[in-house]
């Protein structure tokens with residue numbers, strides 16, 4: 001019987017996903033690879049929305065695809081989100097699949113490391129924030145925060161008290177005032193911390209950047225849950241910047257090795273970027 005509150009995702013459902021998961025060798029190697037396997041994964045509506053609006057968490061996945069997401073979490077060393085998602089969702093970012101640590105398993109085995117990309121230190125977390133509380137209860141790993149400038153001492157202490165960490169990376173300040181880090185540097189930084197696979201869950205800005213030609217080669221696989229719903233205009237959309245060549249619009253990115261897997265009322269699209 002499954003442990004209390006645990007999700008179940010059985011072997012026959014796991015099999016079609018396995019070719020899109022990080023190579024098994026990455027979890028056994030002594031030396032981590034120079035950059036982690038990056039799986040880009042999210043749930044979207046039929047009008048390509050992640051949520052009804054930027055500050056709002058919107059449930060799109062049905063129970064079966066939610067369990068699938070947690071199976072994916074169990075297969076990655078880390079889950080990365082942008083700070084917009086951390087603020088909007090107060091996410092748990094742990095894995096609740098039956099048999100992982102904290103859900104019937106030993107220690108924190110199978111639990112991914114939450115990583116929040118927060119260059120300006122906007123995330124106001126506290127002991128009551130879900131992923132901090134879960135780390136304290138030993139049902140999830142403590143988050144790492146990637147910042148561009150010195151982190152407030154109180155925040156650093158709180159993170160470190162539950163086993164988290166602050167990582168500082170250079171960022172360029174854009175005209176808009178936004179701090180932009182280079183995704184290659186983010187991946188190298190995670191590899192240096194021993195991370196061999198990372199599941200990037202969102203939100204909109206993060207996904208749209210990784211779908212751009214500048215960074216698409218970093219992506220090892222894409223696994224998207226598509227829910228049978230339309231959220232309407234002004235949601236948080238997955239829609240990367242348009243691309244031109246010789247003054248003409250061309251497609252931005254495309255997947256190959258594509259598989260569509262029906263799961264409950266949703267469908268899960270798996271694929272790999274060209275050339276990966």
Ligand SMILES: NC(=O)C1=CN([C@@H]2O[C@H](COP(=O)(O)OP(=O)(O)OC[C@H]3O[C@@H](n4cnc5c(N)ncnc54)[C@H](O)[C@@H]3O)[C@@H](O)[C@H]2O)C=CC1
Pocket residue numbers: 041042043044049050051052053054055056057058060081082083084085086088089117118119120171179180181182183201202203204205206207209236
């Ligand atoms: N349906 C789904 O699967 C998911 C839905 N969401 C939804 O997405 C929404 C949040 O999306 P967004 O507002 O777009 O926020 P976001 O989560 O993409 O975070 C954006 C922030 O991340 C940081 N960031 C992104 N790229 C960076 C870079 N290259 N260098 C440095 N910092 C960088 C910046 O601080 C930026 O403001 C929420 O409503 C959330 O519920 C989020 C994740 C998954």
Ligand SMILES: Nc1nc(O)c(N)c(N[C@@H]2O[C@H](COP(=O)(O)O)[C@@H](O)[C@H]2O)n1
Pocket residue numbers: 042043057058059060061065066069081085086089090091092093094201202225
């Ligand atoms: N797979 C998926 N389906 C949805 O419908 C979603 N809204 C999301 N959101 C992502 O999952 C995080 C919440 O996870 P917890 O249950 O709190 O661990 C959220 O922050 C998004 O990254 N994903």
